[in-house]
Structures are given as C-alpha cells and as structure tokens.
Amino acid sequence: xxxxxxxxxxxxxxxxxxxxxxxxxxxxxxxxxxxxxxxxxxxxxxxxxxxxxxxxxxxxxxxxxxxxxxxxxxxxxxxxxxxxxxxxxxxxxxxxxxxxxxxxxxxxxxxxxxxxxxxxxxxxxxxxxxxxxxxxxxxxxxxxxxxxxxxxxxxxxxxxxxxxxxxxxxxxxxxxxxxxxxxxxxxxxxxxxxxxxxxxxxxxxxxxxxxxxxxxxxxxxxxxxxxxxxxxxxxxxxxxxxxxxxxxxxxxxxxxxxxxxxxxxxxxxxxxxxxxxxxxxxxxxxxxxxxxxxxxxxxxxxxxxxxxxxxxxxxxxxxxxxxxxxxxxxxxxxxxxxxxxxxxxxxx
Amino acid sequence: xxxxxxxxxxxxxxxxxxxxxxxxxxxxxxxxxxxxxxxxxxxxxxxxxxxxxxxxxxxxxxxxxxxxxxxxxxxxxxxxxxxxxxxxxxxxxxxxxxxxxxxxxxxxxxxxxxxxxxxxxxxxxxxxxxxxxxxxxxxxxxxxxxxxxxxxxxxxxxxxxxxxxxxxxxxxxxxxxxxxxxxxxxxxxxxxxxxxxxxxxxxxxxxxxxxxxxxxxxxxxxxxxxxxxxxxxxxxxxxxxxxxxxxxxxxxxxxxxxxxxxxxxxxxxxxxxxxxxxxxxxxxxxxxxxxxxxxxxxxxxxxxxxxxxxxxxxxxxxxxxxxxxxxxxxxxxxxxxxxxxxxxxxxx
Numbered sequence: 001x002x003x004x005x006x007x008x009x010x011x012x013x014x015x016x017x018x019x020x021x022x023x024x025x026x027x028x029x030x031x032x033x034x035x036x037x038x039x040x041x042x043x044x045x046x047x048x049x050x051x052x053x054x055x056x057x058x059x060x061x062x063x064x065x066x067x068x069x070x071x072x073x074x075x076x077x078x079x080x081x082x083x084x085x086x087x088x089x090x091x092x093x094x095x096x097x098x099x100x101x102x103x104x105x106x107x108x109x110x111x112x113x114x115x116x117x118x119x120x121x122x123x124x125x126x127x128x129x130x131x132x133x134x135x136x137x138x139x140x141x142x143x144x145x146x147x148x149x150x151x152x153x154x155x156x157x158x159x160x161x162x163x164x165x166x167x168x169x170x171x172x173x174x175x176x177x178x179x180x181x182x183x184x185x186x187x188x189x190x191x192x193x194x195x196x197x198x199x200x201x202x203x204x205x206x207x208x209x210x211x212x213x214x215x216x217x218x219x220x221x222x223x224x225x226x227x228x229x230x231x232x233x234x235x236x237x238x239x240x241x242x243x244x245x246x247x248x249x250x251x252x253x254x255x256x257x258x259x260x261x262x263x264x265x266x267x268x269x270x271x272x273x274x275x276x277x278x279x280x281x282x283x284x285x286x287x288x289x290x291x292x293x294x295x296x297x298x299x300x301x302x303x304x305x306x307x308x309x310x311x312x313x314x315x316x317x318x319x320x321x322x323x324x325x326x327x328x329x330x331x332x333x334x335x336x337x338x339x340x341x342x343x344x345x346x347x348x
Numbered sequence: 349x350x351x352x353x354x355x356x357x358x359x360x361x362x363x364x365x366x367x368x369x370x371x372x373x374x375x376x377x378x379x380x381x382x383x384x385x386x387x388x389x390x391x392x393x394x395x396x397x398x399x400x401x402x403x404x405x406x407x408x409x410x411x412x413x414x415x416x417x418x419x420x421x422x423x424x425x426x427x428x429x430x431x432x433x434x435x436x437x438x439x440x441x442x443x444x445x446x447x448x449x450x451x452x453x454x455x456x457x458x459x460x461x462x463x464x465x466x467x468x469x470x471x472x473x474x475x476x477x478x479x480x481x482x483x484x485x486x487x488x489x490x491x492x493x494x495x496x497x498x499x500x501x502x503x504x505x506x507x508x509x510x511x512x513x514x515x516x517x518x519x520x521x522x523x524x525x526x527x528x529x530x531x532x533x534x535x536x537x538x539x540x541x542x543x544x545x546x547x548x549x550x551x552x553x554x555x556x557x558x559x560x561x562x563x564x565x566x567x568x569x570x571x572x573x574x575x576x577x578x579x580x581x582x583x584x585x586x587x588x589x590x591x592x593x594x595x596x597x598x599x600x601x602x603x604x605x606x607x608x609x610x611x612x613x614x615x616x617x618x619x620x621x622x623x624x625x626x627x628x629x630x631x632x633x634x635x636x637x638x639x640x641x642x643x644x645x646x647x648x649x650x651x652x653x654x655x656x657x658x659x660x661x662x663x664x665x666x667x668x669x670x671x672x673x674x675x676x677x678x679x680x681x682x683x684x685x686x687x688x689x690x691x692x693x694x695x696x
Contacts, residue, residue, distance in 0.1 A: 166640065167640055167643060167675070170638075170640040170641070170643075170644075171640070171643050171644045173644075174641055174643075174644030174645055174648035174649075175644045175645050175648070214597075214618055216638075217617040217618070217620075217636075217638050217652075217671075218619075218620045219652065219655060220638075249562075249597055249618055250618070251599040251600030251618075251619075252599030252600075252618045252619030252620070252623065252624075253618075253619075269565040270562055270565070270597055270598070270599075270600045270601075271566075271599075271600030271601075272565075272566045272600070275600065276600075288565075290518075290564075290565050290568075292514065292515055292518040292519070293518075293522055295515060295518075295519050295522075296518075296519045296521075296522030296523045297522055297523050300522035300523070301522075304565075304567065307567060323565075327515070
C-alpha cells in the first residue's frame with residue numbers, strides 16, 4: 001500500500017484527490033454479514049479469533065468502499081490480562097452486543113496496585129495475529145487503523161463494573177485522587193504497550209477512543225486526563241504513524257484538545273464542522289455526521305452528509321466520519337449511499 | 349419582595365452584593381424533608397397538591413438559604429391536558445423518582461393533530477394555586493422561578509413514550525418533518541400559555557428546561573428548535589420577567605444560544621465558565637458546577653465551587669448553579685457548605 005493513501009494524507013493535512021471516509025463501528029450488527037458471524041460465535045470469542053477479526057474487519061471495505069479499515073476488537077479486551085474478569089452480556093435481539101460486565105471492579109488503591117500491565121505479544125497475541133491477517137486480507141487496498149481505549153473511558157468500566165455511569169469513578173477522583181492517578185497510570189501504560197504493538201504488527205494509524213471523557217470538567221481534565229493522553233500521543237508519534245483522538249461532548253474544550261499532540265481530532269455532531277476546523281486549525285478534523293440520520297430516509301442522510309462536506313471546506317486535513325458509531329438497525333443501503341455521496345463530492 | 353433581589357439583578361447583568369446561588373432540583377430526594385413527603389404521596393399526586401408544592405418548594409430556602417425558589421412541578425404535568433396518558437414508574441429505593449411513561453405516544457401526524465393546547469386556569473389550576481401558596485410561604489424572602497419544558501425535550505418523551513432516547517423523534521425529523529414541525533408548534537403553544545400563566549400567578553422569572561437539546565446538530569437546531577425557542581423567549585420578554593435557557597451538551601452552540609432572546613443562558617460543566625462568559629457576553633450566565641462533586645468529600649465540592657466563582661469573574665451577570673440537577677444520594681451538608689461558600693466568596 002502506498003503511504004500516500006488519501007486517508008493517511010488527510011491525517012497529515014495534505015491535499016487529497018477526494019475526501020476520505022470511514023465510519024466508526026463500520027463492522028457491526030447493522031451488517032447482515034456481521035450478524036451471520038455472530039450467530040456462530042460470542043462477542044469475545046470473535047475478538048479472540050484472528051481469522052474472524054480479519055473477516056469482519058475487511059467486510060465493510062468490500063461492501064461499502066470505505067477508505068480505511070479499523071481493527072475489529074474492543075477497548076476492554078486487555079482487562080483479563082490485567083487481572084479483571086470480563087464478560088459481555090448477551091445483547092437483546094435486534095439490539096447491540098450487550099454491555100460489558102466486570103465481576104471484580106476496581107474500588108480501592110489495593111485493587112489498583114494489583115492490576116498488571118499486559119504483555120501484548122503474550123496476552124493479546126490474537127489481536128496482533130488479527131492485524132497480520134487483516135493486512136493479508138486488505139492486500140494494500142486501504143490503510144488499517146489500530147486503536148485503544150483512553151484511560152478515563154476504560155477506567156469508567158473498570159471502576160463501575162460495567163456501563164453504569166460515572167459516579168463511582170468521579171467520586172474516586174475527589175475522595176481518593178492518588179488511587180485515581182495510580183489507576184490512570186496503569187491504564188496509560190496498558191494503552192501505550194498495546195498501541196505500540198499494534199503499530200509494530202502493521203497498523204497504519206492509531207485512534208484513541210476516549211468516548212466518555214466529555215463527562216469531566218476542565219479542571220478534572222487537566223488533572224486526571226490530559227497528562228496521560230499526551231503521553232499516549234507522544235508514544236504514537238515516535239512510531240511515525242498518525243494518531244487520532246476521539247471523544248464525544250467535548251466542544252467546550254476543542255482548542256485544548258488540539259494541543260494534546262494528536263494529528264487528528266474527531267468531533268461529534270454537537271459542533272458545526274466549520275466551527276471545529278476554525279477553532280482547531282493545527283490538527284486534522286474527523287467527523288461529524290449524526291449517526292441517527294442514517295436510520296431515516298436515505299436522501300436525508302445523503303443531504304446531511306453533503307452539508308457536512310461543504311461546511312468542512314476545501315482546506316486539506318478533513319476526514320469524513322460519524323460523530324459516534326453506526327447504530328444497530330441502520331439500513332446498509334444508507335451507509336453505502338453516504339459513502340458514495342462523499343466520494344462523489346467535489347469543490348467546484 | 350424588592351424587585352432588586354440579587355438573583356433578579358444578576359439575571360439583568362446588574363451589580364450584586366454577593367453571588368446569587370440556587371441549584372436545579374434543590375427540592376428533591378437528597379433531602380430528608382422531601383423523602384418524608386414522598387413516603388405519603390406519589391410524584392404526580394405531589395405535583396397536583398398546591399399545599400405540598402408550596403411545602404417542598406419553600407423547604408430548601410429554609411434549609412440551605414438559596415437565593416431563589418423554583419416551582420416544584422414537572423415539565424410533563426400538562427400532558428394529560430393535551431391528551432396523553434402520563435404515569436411515573438415507582439423509583440427504586442434510594443434512587444430517583446422513576447421515569448415517565450406515556451401509554452399513547454405520538455407517532456403520526458394524526459396523533460399530533462389530536463393534541464390539544466392546555467388551558468392552564470382550568471387544566472393546571474393546581475400549578476397556579478401552588479405558585480400563590482409558594483409566594484405566601486416565601487413571604488417575599490426570595491424570588492420564585494417558574495418553568496416549562498422546551499419543545500424538543502418534551503417531544504422526546506411524548507414521541508418515545510418515556511426516557512428511551514431520541515431515535516424515534518429524530519427519525520421523525522428526517523422522515524416526517526411536517527409532522528415534527530406540527531408537534532413542536534403544539535408544544536410551543538403549550539409552553540407559552542403555561543409560562544404566561546405562571547408569571548401572571550406571580551413567578552418572578554421563567555426557566556425553559558430544554559435539557560436534551562444537545563442531541564441535535566446545528567442544522568436541526570436551526571430548523572426544528574431555535575425558531576420555537578425564540579417565540580418562547582419573546583413571550584416571556586413581553587411579561588417583563590427575566591428568562592433563563594437551560595440545556596446540556598451545547599458548548600458548541602453558545603454564541604448562537606446567546607442570541608435567542610433569553611436573558612440568561614445556563615451552561616453545564618462541559619465548558620469552563622470563563623470561556624462561556626467570554627463567548628456569550630450579551631447574556632447573563634448561570635452554572636456550572638458538576639453535581640457529581642457533591643457526592644464526594646465536602647471540601648472537594650467547596651473547592652470546585654470556589655474555582656467556578658473565581659473563573660466566572662467579577663463582571664455582573666453571573667448566577668451560581670449546577671450544570672444539571674442535584675443527584676440522589678447527595679449529602680445535604682455538602683449542599684449547605686457550597687451555598688455558604690458561594691455566599692462568602694468576595695472579589696478582593
């Protein structure tokens with residue numbers, strides 16, 4: 001694959017022949033091909049099979065023509081390796097994959113100190129083998145994005161024991177800040193070794209999913225998040241591949257996010273894309289179609305997607321994406337229509 | 349009550365002797381006095397008793413010394429009068445008041461056309477009698493804030509049938525925009541007649557709770573929300589009392605929100621309060637302490653509250669509040685400590 005693929009070029013704010021497009025959760029339950037795989041295997045079983053990882057990662061490239069593939073995995077796959085019992089509840093029929101459940105959540109400083117840092121080549125070999133299998137499947141057609149969860153987002157599951165909000169974790173910040181820092185330190189180390197190994201195995205870019213970081217105010221972001229995120233961005237920078245930061249609900253912090261050291265900042269639909277680009281001129285911007293529009297009439301999705309393209313403007317450094325992941329129940333033809341419309345979009 | 353009370357003066361961006369403070373959901377389950385009332389009556393029963401409305405509205409003024417009272421009611425109390433069957437599920441022990449349930453949700457244009465506009469003097473007399481009883485109870489000590497729900501937020505419950513997210517409503521925007529506009533028109537008329545009558549009954553200010561509006565992107569805000577909100581702001585302006593806009597997750601739209609015609613814009617903790625004031629100099633700003641800090645050690649809440657006061661700066665036009673409502677389980681002593689700290693705060 002040429003290193004000048006339009007997705008990688010846009011990450012580096014270089015001119016491209018047409019707008020690159022990929023969508024978060026582009027491999028998922030909205031696809032008949034994914035649902036067929038999941039009728040055979042559970043979610044974690046899928047995440048642990050290099051062959052199936054490659055199959056579901058490559059499928060949306062074949063089906064929709066996205067400009068980048070993203071490793072099929074989960075931001076919590078490393079938890080068993082660090083000492084936490086992870087299961088996924090069975091999703092309801094027609095709904096998502098079910099939420100994560102951690103039976104031994106982290107509540108005390110002693111719990112934090114007992115956590116290990118994973119050794120990816122030993123503990124997450126299936127991920128690295130999956131990356132090699134994906135690259136064989138892609139055969140150089142599009143770049144592959146590796147990813148890890150951000151320390152705050154992973155901590156929210158680790159401390160709450162699942163998807164139960166943020167009150168326990170945030171109370172830990174206020175009542176036991178040293179324990180919280182120790183936890184973020186461990187999770188940062190875990191994120192860095194994972195993303196370094198993913199890149200060494202062949203990932204062409206790295207996205208940090210810090211999906212729920214918008215729950216914190218600026219003071220807590222500065223104390224408990226940004227220093228750790230900066231270290232992750234630096235670790236990716238040393239490898240030479242572009243880094244992408246993703247979160248939701250952070251329009252109030254955009255200038256600050258743009259200074260953390262990531263090459264690309266992904267924004268949700270809660271800020272107009274032209275304002276995002278104006279407020280963060282030093283990074284590439286990714287986003288920001290509201291995934292809900294893809295549930296409606298095809299033309300509504302296409303119209304809104306083209307509005308995003310126009311608002312993004314002709315300057316280099318823009319990657320079309322959603323503001324969050326594709327939702328279960330999205331008609332695949334809507335996804336295809338938006339990909340085609342973005343690819344056909346041209347500045348006159 | 350003098351019309352120069354510090355809360356009303358701050359709404360109008362006039363100098364005050366000390367920072368006014370109130371907290372959303374200041375009457376609620378975190379208070380032993382409220383829980384005692386709720387052991388006797390259900391939530392809707394409470395909302396329909398003028399005597400109990402007055403009792404629970406005035407209690408936090410006595411207990412904590414807030415600078416404003418806010419009518420105890422709910423943004424959905426008018427739904428039975430417009431033709432919808434509203435119940436509240438019993439909250440779990442120790443949790444909130446349980447979610448609303450509407451057994452005949454609005455799904456079609458015909459459903460919308462069947463909705464009536466309420467006549468508050470007939471359908472919501474208990475609210476207006478409640479306001480008169482509150483004013484007798486307050487005896488001029490502090491101003492009383494009336495409120496209504498914003499059209500989008502009320503519509504989300506009305507269309508989904510409860511607190512089930514936003515997909516049905518948002519899909520209506522895209523698939524049946526005329527039905528959506530007809531619904532917002534009805535809910536806007538309902539909001540206006542309610543707030544006008546509340547003010548006529550004696551409310552000194554009016555807050556519009558458009559809590560979930562942050563779900564929409566700018567294009568949809570401009571089409572489906574802002575024109576309706578502008579009409580509500582204009583209706584309040586004609587009465588001469590200050591208007592307050594409240595939403596969450598809207599840091600990406602602050603300049604635009606400041607131009608809707610409200611006197612005060614309430615912001616959540618997802619933007620530093622100094623940035624909010626700088627970006628919206630033409631309105632008073634209310635907010636924005638993260639309510640979660642009140643679950644932790646008392647000093648953590650006080651420290652963060654004082655940080656908010658300092659960041660807000662000495663310019664007139666700031667009202668201390670939370671970014672969202674007080675959470676169940678908040679120790680009352682933490683609320684009291686923050687009120688006292690804000691009142692003691694002075695610019696040297």
